[in-house]
Amino acid sequence: MVVKHWLLLLFIGSSIPMMAQQEGKVLQLTLEQAIEIALNENPTIRIAEQDIELKKVSQKEAWQNLLPTVDLNGGMTYTVKAATMNLNGMKFKMGKDATSTWNGALSVNLPIFAPAVYRTMKMTRTDIELAMEKSRASSMDLVNQVSKAYYQLLLAQDSYDVLTKSYEVSEKNFNVVNAKYQQGRVSEYDKISAEVQMRNIKPSVVAARNGVTLSKLQLKVLLGIGDKDMDVLINDNLKNYEMQVANHDLDMVTTLENNTALKQLDLNERLLNHSLKIHKTGLMPTLALNYSYQYQSLYNPNFEFWHYDWFPSSTLALTLSVPLYRASNFTKIKSARIQLKQLNETRLNTERQLNMQVQAYKDNMQASTEQLSSNKESVAQAEKGRMIAEKRYEVGRGTILELNSSEVALTQAQLAYNQAIYDYLVARSDLNYVLGNGR
Numbered sequence: 001m002v003v004k005h006w007l008l009l010l011f012i013g014s015s016i017p018m019m020a021q022q023e024g025k026v027l028q029l030t031l032e033q034a035i036e037i038a039l040n041e042n043p044t045i046r047i048a049e050q051d052i053e054l055k056k057v058s059q060k061e062a063w064q065n066l067l068p069t070v071d072l073n074g075g076m077t078y079t080v081k082a083a084t085m086n087l088n089g090m091k092f093k094m095g096k097d098a099t100s101t102w103n104g105a106l107s108v109n110l111p112i113f114a115p116a117v118y119r120t121m122k123m124t125r126t127d128i129e130l131a132m133e134k135s136r137a138s139s140m141d142l143v144n145q146v147s148k149a150y151y152q153l154l155l156a157q158d159s160y161d162v163l164t165k166s167y168e169v170s171e172k173n174f175n176v177v178n179a180k181y182q183q184g185r186v187s188e189y190d191k192i193s194a195e196v197q198m199r200n201i202k203p204s205v206v207a208a209r210n211g212v213t214l215s216k217l218q219l220k221v222l223l224g225i226g227d228k229d230m231d232v233l234i235n236d237n238l239k240n241y242e243m244q245v246a247n248h249d250l251d252m253v254t255t256l257e258n259n260t261a262l263k264q265l266d267l268n269e270r271l272l273n274h275s276l277k278i279h280k281t282g283l284m285p286t287l288a289l290n291y292s293y294q295y296q297s298l299y300n301p302n303f304e305f306w307h308y309d310w311f312p313s314s315t316l317a318l319t320l321s322v323p324l325y326r327a328s329n330f331t332k333i334k335s336a337r338i339q340l341k342q343l344n345e346t347r348l349n350t351e352r353q354l355n356m357q358v359q360a361y362k363d364n365m366q367a368s369t370e371q372l373s374s375n376k377e378s379v380a381q382a383e384k385g386r387m388i389a390e391k392r393y394e395v396g397r398g399t400i401l402e403l404n405s406s407e408v409a410l411t412q413a414q415l416a417y418n419q420a421i422y423d424y425l426v427a428r429s430d431l432n433y434v435l436g437n438g439r
Helices: 001-017 032-042 044-065 114-180 188-223 240-248 259-280 326-394 400-435
Strands: 019-020 024-028 071-078 083-087 090-094 099-113 229-233 286-300 309-322
Touching: 019 286, 032 044, 032 188, 044 114, 090 309, 114 188, 114 240, 114 400, 188 229, 188 400, 240 326, 259 326, 309 326, 326 400
Parallel strands: 024 229
Antiparallel strands: 019 024, 071 099, 083 090, 099 286, 286 309
């Protein structure tokens, strides 16, 4: 992670200019750069990578169960009164009273046939695949969120620019009308109408400016930027994506082969199958080899260790364990089978919902494409209408209402134009996420 951190700093220093200004630092970003920073700095990605490492550790623990185990044991038994055994009328003392027995043993156990361990090893491999798929899902989800946050900031900036220009034009119109009013060339009604038009736009400008600020904060959170004095600057606008909308492929191929939700369900199904087989191994025999080497010192009347007599012994045992009946095994097998049926039903329902989402996103993209063509023409007509209204008012042939209406119509047309591009980009981003393309 330290290497990633330095690579990110190098990336920022080389391709993302950072400039100190009086009010703070400014980070200039493109969409690609924003995604790169988020994938390196967002905590969710690091958590997903650490989860993969945990699964790999679990895999090591699984195959280590096939390695021999070595134990060193020692003990002391003090006999207060030894037991007596009666055999055919003859009595034998089982040891000596008031003596101690010492022993030390080295024990080695090696599993020869352990079916549950073999199945567990296969299960951990699938578990690692699932962790990697979840990591891929986290990356794609983050890319989708960053992309939409970026587009949201573009929409906020473009809307702010449109409203700011509209306010400037309204202010200019008011100044012209007010000057004419002072000269007695227009009525007070015209002056009031122009002033009301100007003041009505002001709240929208303020709201749009706040929208830009909130969009930047959202993007900074996704990028993992904790510096509150760091400002984000994007020299981009929605109009630059007009050709992408215009060149929309109506017959684009949409398949759910790479969808991460379905892939995770498939991997979970494999895990349940492994679990079912592990439960079945509880009905299978196991074979283990045990070797023991020990030293013993018997019937010592005192604690003078250096005078004890020690006698070595060793044993080699082969142990076969055959389970005949365990009711819990059958219950676990039945439970695993029910879970598999539930998972199959869940996958079927998920696939249906995803197909519905894909169709909805495609319809939204198609609608945005059609709206863009109409909105572009509306902007051109509205600009022409405003220009005609200005000329008519200048020569005294038009009214202030016509001038105000033309400005409102142009503002609405420009906002609708930007909204159509934004809707297409968001729908495309969501579609790519559902299809598992990541972008």
